[in-house]
Amino acid sequence: xxxxxxxxxxxxxxxxxxxxxxxxxxxxxxxxxxxxxxxxxxxxxxxxxxxxxxxxxxxxxxxxxxxxxxxxxxxxxxxxxxxxxxxxxxxxxxxxxxxxxxxxxxxxxxxxxxxxxxxxxxxxxxxxxxxxxxxxxxxxxxxxxxxxxxxxxxxxxxxxxxxxxxxxxxxxxxxxxxxxxxxxxxxxxxxxxxxxxxxxxxxxxxxxxxxxxxxxxxxxxxxxxxxxxxxxxxxxxxxxxxxxxxxxxxxxxxxxxxxxxxxxxxxxxxxxxxxxxxxxxxxxxxxxxxx
Amino acid sequence: xxxxxxxxxxxxxxxxxxxxxxxxxxxxxxxxxxxxxxxxxxxxxxxxxxxxxxxxxxxxxxxxxxxxxxxxxxxxxxxxxxxxxxxxxxxxxxxxxxxxxxxxxxxxxxxxxxxxxxxxxxxxxxxxxxxxxxxxxxxxxxxxxxxxxxxxxxx
Numbered sequence: 001x002x003x004x005x006x007x008x009x010x011x012x013x014x015x016x017x018x019x020x021x022x023x024x025x026x027x028x029x030x031x032x033x034x035x036x037x038x039x040x041x042x043x044x045x046x047x048x049x050x051x052x053x054x055x056x057x058x059x060x061x062x063x064x065x066x067x068x069x070x071x072x073x074x075x076x077x078x079x080x081x082x083x084x085x086x087x088x089x090x091x092x093x094x095x096x097x098x099x100x101x102x103x104x105x106x107x108x109x110x111x112x113x114x115x116x117x118x119x120x121x122x123x124x125x126x127x128x129x130x131x132x133x134x135x136x137x138x139x140x141x142x143x144x145x146x147x148x149x150x151x152x153x154x155x156x157x158x159x160x161x162x163x164x165x166x167x168x169x170x171x172x173x174x175x176x177x178x179x180x181x182x183x184x185x186x187x188x189x190x191x192x193x194x195x196x197x198x199x200x201x202x203x204x205x206x207x208x209x210x211x212x213x214x215x216x217x218x219x220x221x222x223x224x225x226x227x228x229x230x231x232x233x234x235x236x237x238x239x240x241x242x243x244x245x246x247x248x249x250x251x252x253x254x255x256x257x258x259x260x261x262x263x264x265x266x267x268x269x270x271x272x273x274x275x276x277x278x279x280x281x282x283x284x285x286x287x288x289x290x291x
Numbered sequence: 292x293x294x295x296x297x298x299x300x301x302x303x304x305x306x307x308x309x310x311x312x313x314x315x316x317x318x319x320x321x322x323x324x325x326x327x328x329x330x331x332x333x334x335x336x337x338x339x340x341x342x343x344x345x346x347x348x349x350x351x352x353x354x355x356x357x358x359x360x361x362x363x364x365x366x367x368x369x370x371x372x373x374x375x376x377x378x379x380x381x382x383x384x385x386x387x388x389x390x391x392x393x394x395x396x397x398x399x400x401x402x403x404x405x406x407x408x409x410x411x412x413x414x415x416x417x418x419x420x421x422x423x424x425x426x427x428x429x430x431x432x433x434x435x436x437x438x439x440x441x442x443x444x445x446x
Contacts, residue, residue: 001311001331001332002310002315003310004307004310005308005309005310006310006354007309008292008309008353010355010358013319034351034352034353034356035333035351038312038333038351038352038437039332039333039351041310042312042331042332043332043339051309053355053356079345102421103336103420103421104346104399104417104418104421105336105346105348105421105422106333106348106418106421107345107353108342108345108346108347109347109348109352162343190420190421191334191420191421212406248428274340
């Protein structure tokens with residue numbers, strides 16, 4: 001199996017890549033690690049006239065922590081995040097999510113930015129971005145634009161990114177010293193898409209939840225931000241009853257379809273269980289105790 | 292399009308269309324057929340090669356993406372007549388049945404021991420989790436990698 005013919009460019013700089021995109025528009029497709037795009041090219045679901053390979057641009061794969069904020073370059077590979085020792089504590093959700101993406105071979109080549117821009121409703125990073133209310137930084141030859149995660153995902157494989165833009169960086173800020181998150185994923189086997197997965201991130205202040213984020217994977221046409229469930233947590237002490245109510249609301253927000261991986265009813269219930277489980281882990285991590 | 296890369300230490304080059312996959316470049320252009328095509332849909336790991344020392348799926352990579360980089364295939368493991376520790380491990384522990392997944396398994400094992408010379412059984416199982424053995428010979432594959440770790444001076 002091989003792709004339809006395309007023109008291949010491997011620009012030496014981000015500016016050169018952006019120049020190509022502003023000339024080519026929709027005809028060009030950006031490739032980072034290629035772990036989602038190449039299978040699509042091979043199956044001929046995608047037949048772009050040009051592939052712009054940004055996979056080896058330098059300076060776009062770093063991870064940096066500064067006070068409460070975190071920046072991850074779009075070209076950071078899943079394996080880079082999985083093994084990054086800096087990403088513990090408040091940011092433990094990052095290595096935890098990376099660990100469950102696809103399989104080790106894909107993680108050696110696939111990137112966080114590529115995965116986010118691919119916007120597969122079964123993609124893992126999308127839910128993490130929603131749970132963390134991340135800022136997604138897009139560049140074009142006209143300049144830089146920050147897109148909030150909640151505005152980024154538009155539908156299956158569809159994002160707010162314009163054809164002349166490249167995602168360069170993910171930025172997350174934490175307003176609290178005690179923050180924690182968790183990613184729970186159910187998959188039939190390593191390498192399969194998620195049956196259901198849930199990303200949860202909380203911040204605590206004075207024993208109460210000051211900020212909560214919940215992102216749902218593989219239970220709708222795109223990654224879903226469970227807004228009602230988040231609101232049910234904020235300003236409250238995270239008692240078992242409060243957590244259970246948030247979990248119920250998150251399951252209500254899920255719109256799964258029955259398929260070979262399970263019935264819609266089953267998947268909704270897994271959302272409920274994972275929100276509950278994830279919140280307990282996230283709260284324990286935010287308090288600095290092991291879950 | 293011209294492409295050149297190091298394959299098992301030797302400079303190799305070719306003139307390929309950008310759409311040519313790395314696995315096809317290796318097998319058809321370079322006639323290095325040790326790298327297998329299994330599922331051809333990124334699911335099985337039979338086509339695993341090492342890219343700058345790290346295992347990747349050569350069916351999910353364009354040859355042109357490897358321009359200037361370094362590839363190790365199963366043909367690059369043995370030193371002349373001497374089997375590499377991983378190959379010797381597979382030989383000693385009967386780590387293969389039909390042999391189709393074996394090149395990928397051995398390359399993943401090689402990369403694992405390079406990074407982690409004393410892996411636990413769990414770490415070995417996790418490392419090979421992207422590689423499918425349809426004979427289901429996993430027990431002996433794990434033993435083969437453990438054998439190689441011991442032979443290479445591990446515990």
